[in-house]
Amino acid sequence: MAKDNREFPADFLWGGAVAAHQLEGGYQEGGKGLSIADLFTLGDKDHPRTITAKIEDDHYYPNHQAIDFYHRYPEDIKLFAEMGFKCFRTSIAWSRIFPNGDEEEPNEAGLKFYDDLFDECLKYDIQPVVTLSHFEIPLHLVQEYGGWRDRRLIEFFVRFADVCFRRYNNKVKYWMTFNEINNQTNFEAAGHLYTNSGIISQSGEDREKLMYQAAHYELVASAQAVKLGHSIDPKMQIGSMIAMCPIYPLTSKPEDILFTQRAMQTRYWFSDVHANGYYPQWLLNFFDKKNFDLDITTADLAQLKEGTVDYIGFSYYMSFTTEYPGHEDFNEAHDLVANPYVKASEWGWQIDPTGLRYALNWFTDRYHLPLFVVENGLGAVDQLTEDHKVHDDYRIKYMHDHILQMKKAVLDDGVDLMGYTPWGCIDLVSAGTGEMSKRYGFIYVDEDDYGRGSLDRYRKDSFYWYQNVINTNGAEL
Numbered sequence: 001m002a003k004d005n006r007e008f009p010a011d012f013l014w015g016g017a018v019a020a021h022q023l024e025g026g027y028q029e030g031g032k033g034l035s036i037a038d039l040f041t042l043g044d045k046d047h048p049r050t051i052t053a054k055i056e057d058d059h060y061y062p063n064h065q066a067i068d069f070y071h072r073y074p075e076d077i078k079l080f081a082e083m084g085f086k087c088f089r090t091s092i093a094w095s096r097i098f099p100n101g102d103e104e105e106p107n108e109a110g111l112k113f114y115d116d117l118f119d120e121c122l123k124y125d126i127q128p129v130v131t132l133s134h135f136e137i138p139l140h141l142v143q144e145y146g147g148w149r150d151r152r153l154i155e156f157f158v159r160f161a162d163v164c165f166r167r168y169n170n171k172v173k174y175w176m177t178f179n180e181i182n183n184q185t186n187f188e189a190a191g192h193l194y195t196n197s198g199i200i201s202q203s204g205e206d207r208e209k210l211m212y213q214a215a216h217y218e219l220v221a222s223a224q225a226v227k228l229g230h231s232i233d234p235k236m237q238i239g240s241m242i243a244m245c246p247i248y249p250l251t252s253k254p255e256d257i258l259f260t261q262r263a264m265q266t267r268y269w270f271s272d273v274h275a276n277g278y279y280p281q282w283l284l285n286f287f288d289k290k291n292f293d294l295d296i297t298t299a300d301l302a303q304l305k306e307g308t309v310d311y312i313g314f315s316y317y318m319s320f321t322t323e324y325p326g327h328e329d330f331n332e333a334h335d336l337v338a339n340p341y342v343k344a345s346e347w348g349w350q351i352d353p354t355g356l357r358y359a360l361n362w363f364t365d366r367y368h369l370p371l372f373v374v375e376n377g378l379g380a381v382d383q384l385t386e387d388h389k390v391h392d393d394y395r396i397k398y399m400h401d402h403i404l405q406m407k408k409a410v411l412d413d414g415v416d417l418m419g420y421t422p423w424g425c426i427d428l429v430s431a432g433t434g435e436m437s438k439r440y441g442f443i444y445v446d447e448d449d450y451g452r453g454s455l456d457r458y459r460k461d462s463f464y465w466y467q468n469v470i471n472t473n474g475a476e477l
């Protein structure tokens with residue numbers, strides 16, 4: 001087949017993505033309070049990370065040191081600049097700005113850290129793209145209020161957003177409110193309630209109802225933040241951040257098709273609310289059917305309408321497949337099946353580049369908004385050679401295949417895509433396992449699962465490959 005040497009649009013934002021707690025370390029520096037992410041222990045392939053009630057000596061907490069970006073960011077940003085990044089997606093650790101989350105006044109040392117970090121990016125013309133809440137909230141809000149089960153969190157989050165918007169408005173144009181807000185649909189996987197909502201559910205509690213209530217408060221908080229941001233500066237671009245795993249029917253049986261539609265509605269109603277400003281009717285009917293009796297007020301519904309997002313940011317790693325299980329409501333923990341047509345990564349993530357083009361078209365048809373692929377990548381075990389090289393041709397192949405599908409979506413299908421920030425552009429702590437050995441980066445960090453190593457940085461083969469992709473604006477993949 002002939003090579004597709006077309007370029008992406010001239011203003012396309014090539015970059016990379018990370019999240020504060022997965023790379024900063026410095027978990028008690030600069031007046032930072034503890035966040036829920038600081039209580040996560042190491043996990044492994046067979047066991048998810050667990051959360052402890054308090055920090056104990058006989059556990060290892062990978063996020064405490066992470067890759068020490070807190071001190072080394074100038075060196076890392078310089079490497080991103082060498083690759084040609086036009087943007088850099090990171091998050092602001094809420095507990096650096098409000099150590100407890102419910103104070104009136106922010107912590108100046110925390111604010112200063114991000115001022116310096118964003119200045120360092122701008123020095124190289126790298127635009128910061130900032131997520132306000134990426135899988136972490138101040139621990140105090142979990143212990144005192146029970147996380148997002150409590151309506152008062154809306155006020156605390158909006159105060160945090162307000163402080164960040166005003167402080168960094170002249171440095172940051174692109175924002176997102178909550179990372180992968182829709183991953184909570186997998187509410188039976190304990191980690192998803194902890195990380196998205198800071199909720200530690202009690203035994204016997206209805207986790208599903210809890211998830212919908214927390215999600216509602218988060219969506220109201222997000223809408224209030226969007227409205228506020230636009231009132232501070234109408235040029236501010238504030239998006240949602242959705243974990244996109246398109247769901248396919250296993251067969252063309254009408255029951256499978258109908259069930260797949262419900263599965264998609266169940267995973268993606270979050271972006272319906274973000275983009276349209278109201279709940280889809282099927283979901284309101286579902287709440288009634290379940291007798292959930294949620295705390296959703298008329299004022300909340302008005303606010304959802306007033307704070308619709310400017311763009312849809314989303315992560316894309318894999319696709320899912322389902323078949324009709326004999327009941328109507330989709331439950332992510334039980335109703336997914338393997339897709340016989342795609343291969344999975346070492347962690348069982350079903351690799352499907354075509355699904356990215358499908359997702360880009362699906363979002364476009366549904367919302368008619370600009371899109372931003374803010375995460376994508378392959379978690380793999382890398383080998384550092386004696387001469388400090390990493391020959392990660394598997395990662396290059398993954399990225400090549402996905403960028404090619406993105407190119408077709410943009411240039412053939414006319415999708416309005418703002419940019420592409422592959423996940424973990426520098427190796428960092430895995431959110432799912434807490435391991436360092438599940439790596440995504442173009443830059444290798446010499447550190448093992450227990451934080452041992454020199455923390456030196458090395459360019460992988462994919463570093464030079466991606467540098468050339470950016471340099472040719474996607475013409476050479």
Ligand code: BGP
Binds near residue numbers: 135179423429433438
């Ligand atoms: C997304 C998260 C990221 C990130 C990535 C990879 O769900 O937004 O924080 O970690 O997935 O996941 P993992 O680290 O579990 O491989």
